[in-house]
Each structure stands twice: as C-alpha cells, then as structure tokens.
Amino acid sequence: MSPLQASHEQRQNQSATPGVPAQAGAPVTAYPPPETGAAPGWPVILYFHHVDPDIRHYTAVTPEAFDRGLAQLGERFLPMEPQAVPSVLDKGGHPDPACLLTFDDGYTDVFEHALPIMERRGWRSVVFASVDLVGQIEQHPVRGPLRHMTWEQLAELTRRGHIVASHGSAHVALNRMDTAAAQADIDNAQDVLQERLPGAPDWLAYPFGELPGPGDVRLPSLCFGSVKASARAWDVAPHEIRRTYLPADEPQRWDSCMTEWRRAWDPSGSR
Ligand SMILES: [Zn+2]
Numbered sequence: 001m002s003p004l005q006a007s008h009e010q011r012q013n014q015s016a017t018p019g020v021p022a023q024a025g026a027p028v029t030a031y032p033p034p035e036t037g038a039a040p041g042w043p044v045i046l047y048f049h050h051v052d053p054d055i056r057h058y059t060a061v062t063p064e065a066f067d068r069g070l071a072q073l074g075e076r077f078l079p080m081e082p083q084a085v086p087s088v089l090d091k092g093g094h095p096d097p098a099c100l101l102t103f104d105d106g107y108t109d110v111f112e113h114a115l116p117i118m119e120r121r122g123w124r125s126v127v128f129a130s131v132d133l134v135g136q137i138e139q140h141p142v143r144g145p146l147r148h149m150t151w152e153q154l155a156e157l158t159r160r161g162h163i164v165a166s167h168g169s170a171h172v173a174l175n176r177m178d179t180a181a182a183q184a185d186i187d188n189a190q191d192v193l194q195e196r197l198p199g200a201p202d203w204l205a206y207p208f209g210e211l212p213g214p215g216d217v218r219l220p221s222l223c224f225g226s227v228k229a230s231a232r233a234w235d236v237a238p239h240e241i242r243r244t245y246l247p248a249d250e251p252q253r254w255d256s257c258m259t260e261w262r263r264a265w266d267p268s269g270s271r
Contacts, residue, residue, distance in 0.1 A: 032227065032228075034246070034257055035244075035256060036230075036231050039232050041233075041264060042231075042264060043088060043093075043094050044099050044100070044264065045224065045244070047102045047205075047224075047226065047243045047245055048066075048102070048114070050109050050110070052113060055109070055143055058247065061246070065251060066113070066114060067117050069246050070118070070123060071121070072255070073258065074122075076258050077261075079122055082100065082126045082161075083161075085222070093233070096265065097261075100126065101124075102128060102205065103126070104128050105130065105171070106128070106133070106149045106154065106167070107146055107147065107149070109147075110127065111149050111156075111157070115157070115160070124163075126165055127162060127164050127165070128166065128204075128224070129149065129154060129164055130148075130167045131189045132169045133148045133170075134151055135148060135151065136148050155196075158197055164193070165203040165205070166189040166190055166203065166204045166205070166220065167189070167204070168206075169184075169192070172185065172207060173210040174211065176213075179213075179215030179217055182215070182217050183218065189204075190204075202220040202222075203222045204224070205225075206225055209228045209229065211240060222238050223241065224243055225241060225243065227242075227244050229241065229243070244261075
C-alpha cells in the first residue's frame, strides 16, 4: 500500500474537521493537533482563512492578532518565500527554521487586512482560490456574506510577490464527487488559473482538506492538506503536505505551537 493510499484509509475514519460538522454515526478519529508542525527539516506551513476584525472561525484572526502572530513567528522562523517551494522540494528541506504562510478561499479581507501587515513584516504567501468563487459574494451559513477577491486583486497579489494557486473550482470536498467530477473540478481550476494568471504553479489545496475518494484522479504536482494530514516529508507525500494553524481563539497556545514546530530543526527543543 502506498503512503497516499494508507493515509486515505486513515482518512475514512476522520470526520472531525474544525468548523466542519462530523457526519452522524461516523467514527471520529483524532487528527494531529495544531502543535504538530512538519517532518524534520521541512518548513512549517500555516493556513488561515480570514484576517478580519469581525469574523470568528478557528483560522480567522483579527488584524491585530495577525500582526502579533507574525511578530512572534518572525522571532523563531524565517519567512519562506512562496517562490522557494520548488527549490526546497529539490533540496529535501530547508536548512533553517522556516515558515510558509498560506490562505485558503481567497477572501477579500486577506487583501485588505493581511497584505499590508505581511508586507510591513517581510512575509509573502500562497493564496489558494476556488476559481468559481473569484469576485463572488458567498452567503456563508455561519459567517454571513463573505466577499472573495476579484481577478484584479489576485493579479495584484502576484505582482506583489505572492503566489495564487488552486483551491479547486467549486469549493466542494473532492471526496464528495465521483472520480470524473473530481477530475473535472481540479482540471478546470488549473485551466482557468493558467488563463487568468499565467505562470501560476500547478499546486492544489484540497477544499476542507479532503483528498479525492477511491478512483484514479490525476493530481497536480503538489497538493496541500490541512491539519488532518500527518507530518511527512514533501517528497514522500507530495499529494498530502501537512499544513497547520495558529489556534485563533487560544493565543496563549501560540508560543507552545511555535516551540513544537521548531523541533523539526531542533529536536531538543531548547530554543
Ligand atoms: Zn476552503
């Protein structure tokens, strides 16, 4: 059984995604906590959804908290340039503690609030956008109306050193589609991104962190999972790269998260 298949089997028993209701009757298996960072020597990758004064979600922080978080991160990690992903992959990791920021869904608040803070502190990011939602207002059942960035804003991000990549087309979990539909969703997103933002890499962040179900789906070169993915080397598991998060509601946990993430370079954890 390949590592990808093995993790897929494990995944069948995982239904407790923060922010996503568990299916009734489904067995719940704990996924690694946010303190679990990356495999030894590999950059820790964080994901956020919102940087907004008013939105509450496990990966939504206020602009003030985001600023504080980047300050703390900057004391312990090098901000990883998103353009460095291929070379880090080629070299089998990063020699120094490094952190890559990512944002899922491409919400406008990221452009409005996160972008100036990142630029002031010397960080760039990968924004994973669902192409059908670009420029749309999403009526979210809990968070209310949510604006998604326009193509102009996404292009502006790339001009300012960020990378825009795929979060699928329709923002539906790929394991809820049949193989053909999942393939079409992935391929369409890549085609649209190439047309709108030439040079966008063929990377995918799975909506809801869910891999496609059983079946032969051709995946992009690098696929990013969520906190549900285990911490494995990118070259061992290029289609399920772990990402973790700063627990938005528990800033008192951030320091211990960062200490744990540093262990990928410093197993004794002395720094
Ligand atoms: Zn998403």
